[in-house]
Amino acid sequence: xxxxxxxxxxxxxxxxxxxxxxxxxxxxxxxxxxxxxxxxxxxxxxxxxxxxxxxxxxxxxxxxxxxxxxxxxxxxxxxxxxxxxxxxxxxxxxxxxxxxxxxxxxxxxxxxxxxxxxxxxxxxxxxxxxxxxxxxxxxxxxxxxxxxxxxxxxxxxxxxxxxxxxxxxxxxxxxxxxxxxxxxxxxxxxxxxxxxxxxxxxxxxxxxxxxxxxxxxxxxxxxxxxxxxxxxxxxxxx
Amino acid sequence: xxxxxxxxxxxxxxxxxxxxxxxxxxxxxxxxxxxxxxxxxxxxxxxxxxxxxxxxxxxxxxxxxxxxxxxxxxxxxxxxxxxxxxxxxxxxxxxxxxxxxxxxxxxxxxxxxxxxxxxxxxxxxxxxxxxxxxxxxxxxxxxxxxxxxxxxxxxxxxxxxxxxxxxxxxxxxxxxxxxxxxxxxxxxxxxxxxxxxxxxxxxxxxxxxxxxxxxxxxxxxxxxxxxxxxxxxxxxxx
DNA sequence: AAGTGGTCTAGACCACGGT
DNA sequence: CCGTGGTCTAGACCACTTT
Numbered sequence: 001x002x003x004x005x006x007x008x009x010x011x012x013x014x015x016x017x018x019x020x021x022x023x024x025x026x027x028x029x030x031x032x033x034x035x036x037x038x039x040x041x042x043x044x045x046x047x048x049x050x051x052x053x054x055x056x057x058x059x060x061x062x063x064x065x066x067x068x069x070x071x072x073x074x075x076x077x078x079x080x081x082x083x084x085x086x087x088x089x090x091x092x093x094x095x096x097x098x099x100x101x102x103x104x105x106x107x108x109x110x111x112x113x114x115x116x117x118x119x120x121x122x123x124x125x126x127x128x129x130x131x132x133x134x135x136x137x138x139x140x141x142x143x144x145x146x147x148x149x150x151x152x153x154x155x156x157x158x159x160x161x162x163x164x165x166x167x168x169x170x171x172x173x174x175x176x177x178x179x180x181x182x183x184x185x186x187x188x189x190x191x192x193x194x195x196x197x198x199x200x201x202x203x204x205x206x207x208x209x210x211x212x213x214x215x216x217x218x219x220x221x222x223x224x225x226x227x228x229x230x231x232x233x234x235x236x237x238x
Numbered sequence: 239x240x241x242x243x244x245x246x247x248x249x250x251x252x253x254x255x256x257x258x259x260x261x262x263x264x265x266x267x268x269x270x271x272x273x274x275x276x277x278x279x280x281x282x283x284x285x286x287x288x289x290x291x292x293x294x295x296x297x298x299x300x301x302x303x304x305x306x307x308x309x310x311x312x313x314x315x316x317x318x319x320x321x322x323x324x325x326x327x328x329x330x331x332x333x334x335x336x337x338x339x340x341x342x343x344x345x346x347x348x349x350x351x352x353x354x355x356x357x358x359x360x361x362x363x364x365x366x367x368x369x370x371x372x373x374x375x376x377x378x379x380x381x382x383x384x385x386x387x388x389x390x391x392x393x394x395x396x397x398x399x400x401x402x403x404x405x406x407x408x409x410x411x412x413x414x415x416x417x418x419x420x421x422x423x424x425x426x427x428x429x430x431x432x433x434x435x436x437x438x439x440x441x442x443x444x445x446x447x448x449x450x451x452x453x454x455x456x457x458x459x460x461x462x463x464x465x466x467x468x469x470x471x472x473x474x475x476x
Numbered sequence: 477a478a479g480t481g482g483t484c485t486a487g488a489c490c491a492c493g494g495t
Numbered sequence: 496c497c498g499t500g501g502t503c504t505a506g507a508c509c510a511c512t513t514t
Contacts, residue, residue: 006482006483006484007483007484008483008484029499032498032499032500033499033500034498034499042484042485043484043485043486043487044485044486044487045483045484045485045486046483046484046485048500048501049483049484051500057476058476062499062500062501063492063493063499063500064491064492064493064499064500064501065491065492065493065494065498065499065500066492066493066494066498066499066500067498067499067500068499068500073475073476075475078475177476178474178475178476179474179475180472180473180474180475181472181473181474181475182470182471182472183469183470183471183472183473184466184469184470184471185423185441185443185466185467185469186441187440187441201439202425203423203424203425203441203466205423228422228423228441229423231421231422231423232420232421232422233420233421233422233471234418234419234420234421235418235419235421236416236417236418236419237311237313237316237416237417237418237419238295238296238311238415238416244501244502244503245502245503246502246503267480270479270480270481271480271481272479272480280503280504281503281504281505281506282504282505282506283502283503283504283505284502284503284504286481286482287502287503289481300481300482301480301481301511301512302480302481302482302510302511302512303479303480303481303482303510303511303512303513304480304481304511304512304513305479305480305481305512306480306481
């Protein structure tokens with residue numbers, strides 16, 4: 001037993017592993033802090049510190065009086081973090097999602113590298129347009145390894161729905177736990193002009209996202225392009 | 239006494255107020271957790287929770303065996319968070335800072351509004367260029383209310399140095415505790431072309447920053463413009 | 477060796493949500 | 496009303512830093 005790392009840290013790891021194994025669904029609670037203390041032979045205060053960590057990492061949410069629940073991040077808010085829409089009433093809607101293309105193909109080199117595939121392995125490529133009030137906001141290109149997402153290659157594209165990550169979970173038992181994003185700025189190419197209806201050479205914000213599962217393995221690679229005109233990102237620094 | 243809010247929260251507020259009053263300098267430690275517990279008639283565990291909050295907010299840093307110290311945020315890293323430089327050796331240097339202009343003037347409307355000044359009040363405007371290897375990276379326009387920054391209007395600009403916030407603290411006893419930043423993208427205007435040496439209409443990243451003191455009052459308003467070509471911002475989302 | 481923050485325990489009571 | 500997480504206490508021991 002590793003005595004050097006604190007117990008609440010070890011408990012965190014064990015609980016994180018059980019969450020990764022999808023032992024609990026987002027709607028039913030984890031065991032009580034009392035129960036965990038009993039099961040792992042720890043004081044409640046120590047259990048609380050472990051759950052504090054999980055909460056700070058965004059793996060669980062706590063509700064006084066109700067319990068502690070695993071959390072599914074809603075990464076689609078990232079669109080809203082970056083792009084501000086002057087919606088008439090000011091409320092946020094999930095943008096409409098239009099799958100333009102879905103192809104299964106031999107993975108190009110960049111994709112092989114991202115997902116550590118064997119060369120020659122297959123991959124799924126989606127081209128998607130996201131619109132609000134029929135106005136295109138962001139054009140996305142999404143790459144997935146064929147394994148374990150084969151189910152997405154077969155089912156009708158109409159079933160995809162506006163959010164992909166819940167779909168991945170339902171159809172392929174793959175949960176996105178976190179993601180890395182990288183923002184850069186380019187100028188509009190011919191494809192942008194056609195897809196987004198922006199002037200040629202106008203600034204385009206490019207968001208590259210790699211989404212990871214609980215095990216840290218990359219699940220999805222996504223390249224989004226949107227008119228910089230709508231872009232605004234706000235942060236607080238300390 | 240407000241019994242509704244927890245004691246560790248109240249202690250946090252009291253300590254935050256003492257930090258705001260500059261009662262401790264960054265290099266000498268706060269009282270021991272033991273001493274605080276004694277002074278405020280609390281258990282050590284409760285004191286620890288209060289200090290946990292301060293630490294999470296970035297107001298203090300803890301070092302095992304040494305003590306707890308007030309922290310001064312180094313916001314100039316934000317330049318590095320946004321703009322990547324292919325420095326030959328890869329190391330980060332503080333960019334050179336060149337004050338191009340310093341004027342005391344009647345505050346324009348936007349500045350009056352930001353700082354809640356009386357109309358007709360004076361303000362200080364700085365124009366600054368930041369360079370690495372003599373290459374201009376970012377052009378900044380900085381607005382400060384004349385009070386309490388009058389000292390900056392008189393001293394020679396050579397004394398300003400590469401970082402402004404420590405200078406504010408030394409000369410004007412004003413400490414920046416946090417800041418809000420807003421990123422947008424525009425296209426290069428004639429000023430950008432001249433200052434940054436970029437092509438006309440090329441994309442420009444605009445960073446607007448409002449820096450606040452411990453009391454939450456705005457201290458500085460800063461508009462930075464840099465070539466989008468060098469821009470890249472990376473975040474992790476959960 | 478003395479003093480600091482970090483870990484861990486055991487137990488009491490409080491505030492909130494659902495029954 | 497009961498069960499949940501949240502607050503608070505008091506004290507023991509550990510790990511690290513400085514003297």
